[in-house]
Amino acid sequence: MEIIITGILLGGAYALIAVGLTIQYGVARIMNLATGETLVASCFCTFWMFNSLKINPILGIFLIAPAAFILNWAIYSLLLLPLVRRAKNKAMLEVDSILATFGILFLLEGLMLVGFGGEYFSYSFLSTSYTIAGTAYGLNRIVAFLAAVLITGTLYVFLTHTRYGTSVRAVAVDPAAAGLVAINVDRVSAFAFALGGVVTAAGGTLLSTFYTFNASMGVVFTMKALIIVIMGGVGDVRGAVIAALILGIAETATATLIDPGLTIAATYFLFILILLFRPQGLFGRQTT
Amino acid sequence: MRVSNLCKAMSIGLISVMIGFSSVQAQDVIKVGMSAAKTGPLSGGTAVTQWPNLKLWEHTVNAKGGIKVGDKRMPVKIFEYDDRSHPTDAVKNIQRMINKDKVDFVVAPYGTGINLAVAPILAKYGYPHIAVSSITDKGDEFTKRWPNMFLTLGTSTGFAESVADVLKKMRDQGKIGNKVAVVNVADAFGIELAHVGKPALEKAGFEIVYETSYPLGTQDLAPVINGAKNAKPDAFVAFSYPPDTFALTEQAKISNLEVKAFYVGVATCFPAFEKRFGSAAQGIFGAGGINPDTPEMKAYFKSHLEVTGVAADYWASATTYASLQVLEQAIERAGTIDHPQVIKTIKNGTFDTVMGKITFDGNINRKFWTMGQWQDGVFYGVASTGLDGEKEPIIKTGWK
Numbered sequence: 001m002e003i004i005i006t007g008i009l010l011g012g013a014y015a016l017i018a019v020g021l022t023i024q025y026g027v028a029r030i031m032n033l034a035t036g037e038t039l040v041a042s043c044f045c046t047f048w049m050f051n052s053l054k055i056n057p058i059l060g061i062f063l064i065a066p067a068a069f070i071l072n073w074a075i076y077s078l079l080l081l082p083l084v085r086r087a088k089n090k091a092m093l094e095v096d097s098i099l100a101t102f103g104i105l106f107l108l109e110g111l112m113l114v115g116f117g118g119e120y121f122s123y124s125f126l127s128t129s130y131t132i133a134g135t136a137y138g139l140n141r142i143v144a145f146l147a148a149v150l151i152t153g154t155l156y157v158f159l160t161h162t163r164y165g166t167s168v169r170a171v172a173v174d175p176a177a178a179g180l181v182a183i184n185v186d187r188v189s190a191f192a193f194a195l196g197g198v199v200t201a202a203g204g205t206l207l208s209t210f211y212t213f214n215a216s217m218g219v220v221f222t223m224k225a226l227i228i229v230i231m232g233g234v235g236d237v238r239g240a241v242i243a244a245l246i247l248g249i250a251e252t253a254t255a256t257l258i259d260p261g262l263t264i265a266a267t268y269f270l271f272i273l274i275l276l277f278r279p280q281g282l283f284g285r286q287t288t
Numbered sequence: 289m290r291v292s293n294l295c296k297a298m299s300i301g302l303i304s305v306m307i308g309f310s311s312v313q314a315q316d317v318i319k320v321g322m323s324a325a326k327t328g329p330l331s332g333g334t335a336v337t338q339w340p341n342l343k344l345w346e347h348t349v350n351a352k353g354g355i356k357v358g359d360k361r362m363p364v365k366i367f368e369y370d371d372r373s374h375p376t377d378a379v380k381n382i383q384r385m386i387n388k389d390k391v392d393f394v395v396a397p398y399g400t401g402i403n404l405a406v407a408p409i410l411a412k413y414g415y416p417h418i419a420v421s422s423i424t425d426k427g428d429e430f431t432k433r434w435p436n437m438f439l440t441l442g443t444s445t446g447f448a449e450s451v452a453d454v455l456k457k458m459r460d461q462g463k464i465g466n467k468v469a470v471v472n473v474a475d476a477f478g479i480e481l482a483h484v485g486k487p488a489l490e491k492a493g494f495e496i497v498y499e500t501s502y503p504l505g506t507q508d509l510a511p512v513i514n515g516a517k518n519a520k521p522d523a524f525v526a527f528s529y530p531p532d533t534f535a536l537t538e539q540a541k542i543s544n545l546e547v548k549a550f551y552v553g554v555a556t557c558f559p560a561f562e563k564r565f566g567s568a569a570q571g572i573f574g575a576g577g578i579n580p581d582t583p584e585m586k587a588y589f590k591s592h593l594e595v596t597g598v599a600a601d602y603w604a605s606a607t608t609y610a611s612l613q614v615l616e617q618a619i620e621r622a623g624t625i626d627h628p629q630v631i632k633t634i635k636n637g638t639f640d641t642v643m644g645k646i647t648f649d650g651n652i653n654r655k656f657w658t659m660g661q662w663q664d665g666v667f668y669g670v671a672s673t674g675l676d677g678e679k680e681p682i683i684k685t686g687w688k
Contacts, residue, residue: 013508113327120530121560124538124566138510212530212534216327216332263502
């Protein structure tokens with residue numbers, strides 16, 4: 001029980017790290033290597049707002065999210081759209097976007113270093129215990145998990161039950177065909193990229209309540225996000241969430257029952273299994 | 289033809305004047321280079337411990353007009369390089385500093401591994417290498433191999449055995465029981481300390497009821513703390529690194545790990561630790577320490593905050609600054625920036641620093657702080673290898 005709850009809470013945190021990337025990669029077809037930096041930048045914003053302006057991190061999401069939306073929209077339309085336009089095929093866009101976002105990664109990291117220096121940052125928010133079935137859990141982790149449920153749930157409903165969500169999925173399936181049915185592909189792509197950025201930023205805000213972070217830690221989150229996105233199937237919110245939960249529970253079970261030293265091994269073992277038996281990911285579509 | 293010859297002659301003349309001018313200039317300042325992490329995994333510690341001290345030293349020395357070499361004062365000019373936490377970059381940076389910037393002295397980088405990586409190159413060029421954030425048990429071997437190398441901060445054995453010593457003392461006083469949980473981060477420092485610490489605890493008669501390790505960078509440590517909690521230890525010891533030092537403490541607080549002694553490794557002494565945990569930090573042990581009550585140390589903390597805008601940590605910050613003071617005093621005593629003479633002066637002298645008097649025995653500072661404890665918002669050294677001012681350790685009473 002303890003393992004499952006701890007694992008689910010961890011899975012919620014992982015989902016927050018990965019869902020943004022899966023939307024960005026699935027719909028806008030941008031393999032955003034700067035996703036970890038987006039997350040850490042949001043951690044810094046939250047930290048700064050909490051420490052200087054005394055803004056509650058949960059409320060902070062409502063300030064950070066619109067900013068992240070505008071910023072990511074701008075990044076897509078100014079920096080990435082030219083790459084999309086000149087790309088002759090999917091592979092070319094993938095290579096170009098990886099290189100471009102690799103650059104953005106260093107730019108963001110550099111800006112954070114200039115602004116905050118290389119130190120570790122953390123603060124105490126809701127770091128009290130909440131008892132479920134006789135075991136104490138961090139309230140901040142529970143809040144982050146609940147927010148993850150809310151965010152991914154809203155996303156899922158939006159994507160499957162609204163008209164605009166349907167057009168987003170249409171672009172994810174086939175941008176060329178989506179254009180033929182009067183969907184403004186550029187705009188939907190920019191929207192999806194910005195939406196992914198918002199989810200990642202919201203994740204950063206929530207994770208900053210219990211993680212210690214510094215300007216150089218983005219890559220850690222990017223790695224985790226990549227594993228989850230590939231395991232879940234690119235562009236599928238359900239897949240990413242389920243992969244995140246599986247990883248969270250598997251890691252916690254390994255740490256508790258076998259040895260905490262083997263958590264990374266457990267992660268990559270699962271990753272290899274998925275790649276061997278379902279290379280398109282849990283919910284991924286078979287490539288033709 | 290004639291015109292071009294004239295041009296040639298003029299330009300040669302101009303170049304030689306410029307070279308002459310710049311060499312005159314070079315003798316007016318002492319160029320000091322430092323390559324350390326500004327990015328990468330080591331940057332978190334470097335930003336607290338290393339960079340601010342270089343700035344403070346530059347400020348203090350130049351405010352006096354510089355280092356007194358013979359009968360003139362020479363200001364220091366600093367060259368900074370980022371090694372991105374990679375040993376290969378560190379080596380390249382130092383080569384560049386020496387060959388291109390022509391620095392007169394090099395400040396040691398941050399990190400045990402990186403210091404060892406750059407040691408051969410500094411030895412090749414004969415530069416004094418006063419390493420601080422480099423903790424190893426093989427100091428004697430290294431300083432024999434590289435006679436220009438000095439070690440200041442201590443040995444893994446010193447740190448690990450101190451934990452056993454302090455806990456034993458508390459047990460013998462009847463303050464704590466006999467059961468210990470020991471965990472470590474699976475990386476160089478953590479493994480080495482656990483390797484020495486566990487036998488030391490067993491030898492001191494402790495029963496290790498829970499032991500494990502976890503990968504570098506892990507921040508989800510509920511399984512570790514809960515595992516330890518189920519074993520009902522009297523003391524919890526973690527040889528940990530910065531992000532996990534924070535995560536373990538937070539989780540212990542949440543799970544209400546009821547131990548009378550709680551030890552976490554690197555970064556416990558950081559001001560950010562106390563800032564985050566506030567009164568819950570009371571009674572937490574950590575690696576390192578200083579005697580914050582000496583007048584030198586009080587003055588150092590004050591000027592560190594004033595000049596750099598950030599607070600010094602309660603361990604390696606002061607030693608880092610002391611290492612720069614050693615270099616400065618050695619240059620002044622030698623009366624020259626000639627490397628062999630400066631190295632000889634460091635080997636044989638006693639230096640007045642913020643840490644008190646420092647002497648090197650076989651190139652190694654053998655008196656260092658090994659363990660400290662948060663008491664009323666200050667991290668006091670509670671154990672050392674022969675320093676004055678060790679504070680009496682207290683037991684941990686809850687997480688409020």
